[in-house]
Amino acid sequence: MSPDESPTEPQIDVGEAEAKPKKSMKERFAFLDKSGESMDKVPGVNKIPRSARVLVLLIAVILIVSVIAISWPSGDKPVVEPDHVDVTKLEDWSWSSGSTQGDFLNEGTTFTQALASMIEGNGTIFIERVDVTITWQDEPDGSIGPRQKQNQPDTFQLEINSTINVSAMSEEMSNTHGASQTISVFVDIADSGYDYLVIGNTTGIKLGEDVTPGDINIIIHMIVAGDHTSSPQILIINDFGNDYTIEISVTGKMIPE
Ligand SMILES: [Ca+2]
Ligand SMILES: [Ca+2]
Incomplete structure:
Protein backbone atom coordinates (compact mmCIF):
# COMPACT_ATOMS: atom_id res chain seq x y z
CA MET A 1 0.00 0.00 0.00
CA TRP A 72 -11.09 76.66 -8.34
CA PRO A 73 -9.03 79.87 -7.95
CA SER A 74 -10.60 82.59 -10.09
CA GLY A 75 -9.16 85.75 -11.63
CA ASP A 76 -5.57 86.61 -12.33
CA LYS A 77 -3.87 88.02 -9.28
CA PRO A 78 -1.28 90.73 -9.84
CA VAL A 79 1.96 88.97 -10.55
CA VAL A 80 4.56 90.55 -8.34
CA GLU A 81 7.92 88.90 -8.25
CA PRO A 82 9.66 89.00 -4.89
CA ASP A 83 12.11 91.79 -5.68
CA HIS A 84 10.96 93.22 -9.02
CA VAL A 85 7.57 94.19 -10.36
CA ASP A 86 6.63 93.21 -13.93
CA VAL A 87 4.16 96.02 -14.62
CA THR A 88 2.91 94.54 -17.89
CA LYS A 89 1.45 91.61 -15.96
CA LEU A 90 -0.54 93.80 -13.58
CA GLU A 91 -4.24 94.37 -14.03
CA ASP A 92 -5.30 97.27 -16.24
CA TRP A 93 -6.53 100.21 -14.20
CA SER A 94 -8.37 103.41 -15.00
CA TRP A 95 -9.79 106.29 -13.03
CA SER A 96 -11.93 109.29 -13.88
CA SER A 97 -12.84 112.25 -11.73
CA GLY A 98 -16.10 112.65 -13.62
CA SER A 99 -17.18 116.18 -14.43
CA THR A 100 -16.23 118.13 -11.31
CA GLN A 101 -16.97 121.75 -10.46
CA GLY A 102 -13.81 123.81 -9.99
CA ASP A 103 -13.53 126.90 -7.81
CA PHE A 104 -14.00 130.37 -9.24
CA LEU A 105 -10.68 131.58 -10.62
CA ASN A 106 -9.87 135.27 -10.50
CA GLU A 107 -8.55 136.92 -13.66
CA GLY A 108 -4.80 136.43 -13.99
CA THR A 109 -4.55 133.60 -11.45
CA THR A 110 -3.56 129.97 -11.71
CA PHE A 111 -4.75 126.87 -9.90
CA THR A 112 -2.45 123.86 -9.56
CA GLN A 113 -3.38 120.46 -8.22
CA ALA A 114 -1.25 117.31 -7.92
CA LEU A 115 -2.81 114.22 -9.44
CA ALA A 116 -1.67 111.99 -6.55
CA SER A 117 -3.74 114.06 -4.13
CA MET A 118 -6.87 113.43 -6.19
CA ILE A 119 -6.70 109.69 -6.64
CA GLU A 120 -8.28 107.92 -3.74
CA GLY A 121 -6.88 104.77 -2.19
CA ASN A 122 -3.42 103.78 -1.17
CA GLY A 123 -2.54 101.35 -3.93
CA THR A 124 0.51 101.66 -6.14
CA ILE A 125 -0.47 103.21 -9.46
CA PHE A 126 1.55 102.97 -12.66
CA ILE A 127 0.32 105.78 -14.90
CA GLU A 128 0.43 105.45 -18.69
CA ARG A 129 -1.71 108.39 -19.81
CA VAL A 130 -3.55 111.38 -18.35
CA ASP A 131 -6.34 113.28 -20.13
CA VAL A 132 -7.71 116.57 -18.80
CA THR A 133 -10.63 118.65 -20.07
CA ILE A 134 -11.98 121.92 -18.72
CA THR A 135 -15.23 123.60 -19.77
CA TRP A 136 -16.46 127.04 -18.83
CA GLN A 137 -19.45 129.25 -19.43
CA ASP A 138 -19.05 133.00 -19.07
CA GLU A 139 -21.62 134.90 -17.00
CA PRO A 140 -24.75 136.27 -18.74
CA ASP A 141 -24.64 139.78 -20.19
CA GLY A 142 -25.11 142.52 -17.61
CA SER A 143 -26.77 145.89 -17.89
CA ILE A 144 -26.51 149.33 -16.35
CA GLY A 145 -29.94 150.88 -16.15
CA PRO A 146 -31.54 150.53 -19.58
CA ARG A 147 -28.20 150.02 -21.29
CA GLN A 148 -27.46 146.39 -22.17
CA LYS A 149 -23.88 145.25 -22.01
CA GLN A 150 -22.18 142.34 -23.71
CA ASN A 151 -19.96 140.08 -21.60
CA GLN A 152 -16.76 139.81 -23.62
CA PRO A 153 -15.06 136.42 -23.93
CA ASP A 154 -12.97 134.87 -21.16
CA THR A 155 -9.65 133.23 -21.91
CA PHE A 156 -8.24 130.12 -20.24
CA GLN A 157 -5.15 128.01 -20.78
CA LEU A 158 -4.75 124.41 -19.62
CA GLU A 159 -1.45 122.77 -18.72
CA ILE A 160 -0.18 119.40 -17.51
CA ASN A 161 3.37 119.09 -16.22
CA SER A 162 5.24 116.43 -14.33
CA THR A 163 8.33 115.58 -12.34
CA ILE A 164 9.60 113.76 -15.44
CA ASN A 165 10.03 115.02 -18.99
CA VAL A 166 6.40 115.03 -20.12
CA SER A 167 4.10 118.03 -20.27
CA ALA A 168 1.32 119.57 -22.31
CA MET A 169 0.24 123.19 -22.74
CA SER A 170 -2.83 124.28 -24.67
CA GLU A 171 -3.18 127.49 -26.61
CA GLU A 172 -4.86 130.39 -24.81
CA MET A 173 -8.47 129.81 -25.77
CA SER A 174 -11.48 132.13 -25.57
CA ASN A 175 -15.15 131.36 -25.62
CA THR A 176 -17.48 132.70 -28.29
CA HIS A 177 -19.87 135.25 -26.75
CA GLY A 178 -22.63 133.40 -24.94
CA ALA A 179 -21.31 129.90 -25.67
CA SER A 180 -19.45 127.43 -23.47
CA GLN A 181 -15.88 126.54 -24.35
CA THR A 182 -13.75 123.44 -23.80
CA ILE A 183 -10.00 122.81 -23.70
CA SER A 184 -8.49 119.31 -23.66
CA VAL A 185 -4.88 118.22 -23.22
CA PHE A 186 -3.18 114.91 -22.45
CA VAL A 187 0.21 113.39 -21.69
CA ASP A 188 1.57 109.96 -22.63
CA ILE A 189 4.18 108.86 -20.11
CA ALA A 190 5.93 106.89 -22.90
CA ASP A 191 7.03 110.24 -24.38
CA SER A 192 9.34 110.63 -21.37
CA GLY A 193 11.37 107.51 -22.15
CA TYR A 194 9.76 105.71 -19.21
CA ASP A 195 6.79 103.39 -19.71
CA TYR A 196 5.14 104.26 -16.39
CA LEU A 197 5.10 107.02 -13.81
CA VAL A 198 4.41 105.63 -10.34
CA ILE A 199 2.39 107.35 -7.65
CA GLY A 200 1.32 105.92 -4.33
CA ASN A 201 3.09 103.58 -1.98
CA THR A 202 6.22 101.93 -3.40
CA THR A 203 7.53 100.55 -0.11
CA GLY A 204 8.94 97.07 -0.65
CA ILE A 205 8.45 97.26 -4.42
CA LYS A 206 11.54 97.21 -6.60
CA LEU A 207 10.83 99.17 -9.76
CA GLY A 208 12.22 98.21 -13.16
CA GLU A 209 14.17 100.61 -15.34
CA ASP A 210 11.05 101.42 -17.38
CA VAL A 211 9.33 102.84 -14.29
CA THR A 212 9.96 105.96 -12.22
CA PRO A 213 8.24 107.50 -9.21
CA GLY A 214 6.92 111.03 -9.60
CA ASP A 215 3.77 113.10 -9.90
CA ILE A 216 1.62 114.95 -12.42
CA ASN A 217 0.37 118.50 -11.94
CA ILE A 218 -2.78 119.85 -13.54
CA ILE A 219 -2.70 123.61 -13.95
CA ILE A 220 -5.55 125.93 -14.96
CA HIS A 221 -4.64 129.44 -16.02
CA MET A 222 -7.41 132.06 -15.96
CA ILE A 223 -5.73 134.45 -18.38
CA VAL A 224 -8.26 137.22 -19.06
CA ALA A 225 -11.90 137.80 -18.15
CA GLY A 226 -13.38 140.11 -20.79
CA ASP A 227 -15.63 142.73 -19.21
CA HIS A 228 -19.27 143.59 -19.97
CA THR A 229 -19.15 146.41 -22.50
CA SER A 230 -21.35 148.38 -24.82
CA SER A 231 -20.82 151.00 -27.51
CA PRO A 232 -20.33 153.85 -26.97
CA GLN A 233 -18.17 152.67 -24.11
CA ILE A 234 -19.03 154.91 -21.22
CA LEU A 235 -19.35 152.55 -18.28
CA ILE A 236 -18.27 148.92 -18.12
CA ILE A 237 -19.11 146.08 -15.78
CA ASN A 238 -16.03 144.31 -14.56
CA ASP A 239 -15.76 140.55 -15.12
CA PHE A 240 -13.63 139.26 -12.28
CA GLY A 241 -12.88 135.81 -13.68
CA ASN A 242 -14.80 132.58 -14.14
CA ASP A 243 -15.49 129.15 -12.77
CA TYR A 244 -15.15 125.93 -14.76
CA THR A 245 -15.74 122.20 -14.66
CA ILE A 246 -12.86 119.77 -14.99
CA GLU A 247 -12.67 116.09 -15.91
CA ILE A 248 -9.50 114.06 -15.43
CA SER A 249 -9.02 110.51 -16.74
CA VAL A 250 -6.04 108.30 -15.98
CA THR A 251 -5.09 104.90 -17.37
CA GLY A 252 -2.38 102.48 -16.36
CA LYS A 253 -1.81 99.55 -14.03
CA MET A 254 -2.22 99.09 -10.31
CA ILE A 255 -1.16 96.98 -7.35
CA PRO A 256 -4.00 97.17 -4.80
CA GLU A 257 -2.94 97.92 -1.22
CA1 LIG B 1 -16.29 137.70 -19.70
CA1 LIG C 1 -16.38 135.50 -16.61
Missing part, protein backbone atom coordinates in the same frame (compact mmCIF):
# COMPACT_ATOMS: atom_id res chain seq x y z
CA SER A 2 1.39 3.34 -1.01
CA PRO A 3 1.04 6.36 1.28
CA ASP A 4 -1.48 7.80 -1.17
CA GLU A 5 -3.77 4.83 -0.64
CA SER A 6 -3.73 5.09 3.17
CA PRO A 7 -7.30 5.12 4.58
CA THR A 8 -6.21 7.87 6.97
CA GLU A 9 -5.73 10.26 4.05
CA PRO A 10 -8.76 12.60 3.36
CA GLN A 11 -8.56 11.57 -0.26
CA ILE A 12 -12.28 11.75 -1.06
CA ASP A 13 -12.71 15.20 0.46
CA VAL A 14 -9.74 16.50 -1.51
CA GLY A 15 -11.18 15.02 -4.68
CA GLU A 16 -14.59 16.62 -4.08
CA ALA A 17 -13.01 19.99 -3.36
CA GLU A 18 -10.99 19.82 -6.55
CA ALA A 19 -14.05 18.73 -8.51
CA LYS A 20 -15.96 21.94 -7.68
CA PRO A 21 -15.57 24.51 -10.49
CA LYS A 22 -13.75 27.60 -9.33
CA LYS A 23 -15.91 30.74 -9.15
CA SER A 24 -14.79 33.84 -10.88
CA MET A 25 -14.65 37.12 -8.94
CA LYS A 26 -17.77 38.28 -10.75
CA GLU A 27 -19.65 35.18 -9.65
CA ARG A 28 -18.44 35.45 -6.03
CA PHE A 29 -19.81 38.95 -5.75
CA ALA A 30 -22.96 38.41 -7.83
CA PHE A 31 -26.32 38.93 -6.23
CA LEU A 32 -28.58 35.94 -6.28
CA ASP A 33 -32.31 35.95 -6.77
CA LYS A 34 -34.67 33.74 -4.78
CA SER A 35 -34.00 30.72 -7.00
CA GLY A 36 -30.26 31.09 -6.54
CA GLU A 37 -29.65 32.48 -10.02
CA SER A 38 -27.15 35.31 -10.15
CA MET A 39 -28.31 38.75 -11.08
CA ASP A 40 -26.38 41.47 -12.88
CA LYS A 41 -27.28 44.21 -10.42
CA VAL A 42 -28.52 44.81 -6.92
CA PRO A 43 -32.24 43.87 -6.83
CA GLY A 44 -33.26 47.29 -5.54
CA VAL A 45 -31.37 49.06 -8.34
CA ASN A 46 -33.00 46.81 -10.93
CA LYS A 47 -36.39 48.15 -9.89
CA ILE A 48 -35.36 51.75 -10.71
CA PRO A 49 -36.08 52.69 -14.32
CA ARG A 50 -32.97 53.14 -16.43
CA SER A 51 -33.90 56.74 -17.26
CA ALA A 52 -34.02 57.59 -13.54
CA ARG A 53 -30.60 56.02 -12.94
CA VAL A 54 -29.14 58.09 -15.82
CA LEU A 55 -30.71 61.22 -14.33
CA VAL A 56 -29.20 60.56 -10.88
CA LEU A 57 -25.80 59.96 -12.45
CA LEU A 58 -26.12 63.20 -14.43
CA ILE A 59 -27.02 65.21 -11.30
CA ALA A 60 -24.04 63.73 -9.45
CA VAL A 61 -21.69 64.73 -12.27
CA ILE A 62 -23.12 68.28 -12.35
CA LEU A 63 -22.69 68.62 -8.57
CA ILE A 64 -19.07 67.46 -8.71
CA VAL A 65 -18.24 69.80 -11.59
CA SER A 66 -19.95 72.70 -9.74
CA VAL A 67 -17.95 72.08 -6.57
CA ILE A 68 -14.72 72.00 -8.55
CA ALA A 69 -15.64 75.20 -10.43
CA ILE A 70 -16.52 77.06 -7.19
CA SER A 71 -13.38 76.01 -5.36
